[in-house]
Amino acid sequence: MLSVNIAGEPAELLPERALWLPQRRRLLIADPHFGKAGVFRRHGIPLPSGTTEDDLNRLGELIARFRPEQLVILGDFFHARPEVDEPWLDLFARWRRCHGELPITVIVGNHDRHAGAPDPGWNLVWSAAEQRLGPFVLAHEPMQVPGAHVLAGHLHPVLRLRGRTDRLRLPVFWVRSGCTVLPSFGSFTGGHPVKPAAGDRVYAVGPGAVVDCTGARV
Template sequence: MSISNLQWNEHTLAFLPEKAVWVKQQRLLLIADVHLGKADHLQAHGIAIPSDDERANLERIAQLCQRWQPAELIVLGDLVHHPKAVSSELEARVVALLESLNCPITWVEGNHDRRRRLGQLQGQQSQSRHGLWLSHEPEQPPEGQLNICGHLHPVSILRQASDQMRLPCFSLVRSIPRLVLPAFGCLTGGFPADRSSEQWVVADETVLPLPNGSPQRRGWRRRASSKANKAR
């Protein structure tokens, strides 16, 4: 496993290949856009899709918390896909997982999961934490703070001749400043990241910075092709 680090003021932000951010000094683990219940929601609308990804999402959360032992797990919105999309069975599994984690959990409300509860856990408003402005949708942060959010499901588009790859990425726009996390969930899809942003792509078990923030840089392909091909 290989991670990339970003130094922002007094914070060391580690970009993890599980599509999460580790804030070293405060021991915060950040994820966004899990979209639990999306498989059931699609099935209810006539789209045949297996539900195995729900179990995989929950297992990845448990494994991350076991590995990093965070002081707090913070979910930046869209923990669930739709207020009515979570079956009673899935809700019971989610509640059991959250209760088993050995850390407090903060759930910042997203546009998909407003007014939703999971056991004792309820969504909260955007908030400041140690100079980091945590939100679901992109927001203008208070002066001197870095907005960390989800919602946009950013991906980098890598091209070489007629070949093209779409890889989830962490996207940083320093002028705002704003860091957008890739979607954590398995069934989330993605949209092109801001072209002006610095981007770190997730390929297999590696997070790699794109040179000069350019998703079209040809030389990068030779460096990452063996790992990226596995992730397609």
């Protein structure tokens, strides 16, 4: 993990593509898009199963490690409205029972609005509005809020790095003036290349590490 300062508070950027706020005891992720591979399989596109299970296992390990007081999902919990017999629904229900004491808030994203509300038995706080947390505003889409620093998702930011002969495409935490955009937590999601402006900071996620790539050749 990489320790940084955001809006005057310490923050840990995690290679699992999550953000830990130690003073607030909050674990944040964005854009898991649970069930996305299943949506593609429903449309006849052969894709391997297990991506949601892998993501939930990764999330469970983070919860065991940091013991947060709250998990906040910054939108796009769902990828699309699920069918009643999709296997990942039972998988998530079992996972939720294992973490039944943990409060989980979902800031509703654009995919969630089309998918509809979750199963009430999952005990999720389903918030259609942004949430305030100290100096932060927790949102799905990046925005500017006077007097606050927005923590958001939605963009799935990635950075294309160039060397003399090679190129890399890595998910990043994109820290801008007044707004930080988290990388997509979901294993099976695309990415949107970003072009950092002067003064922006970008932190690339690699295997087991987060690296400051501010000023790197892109």
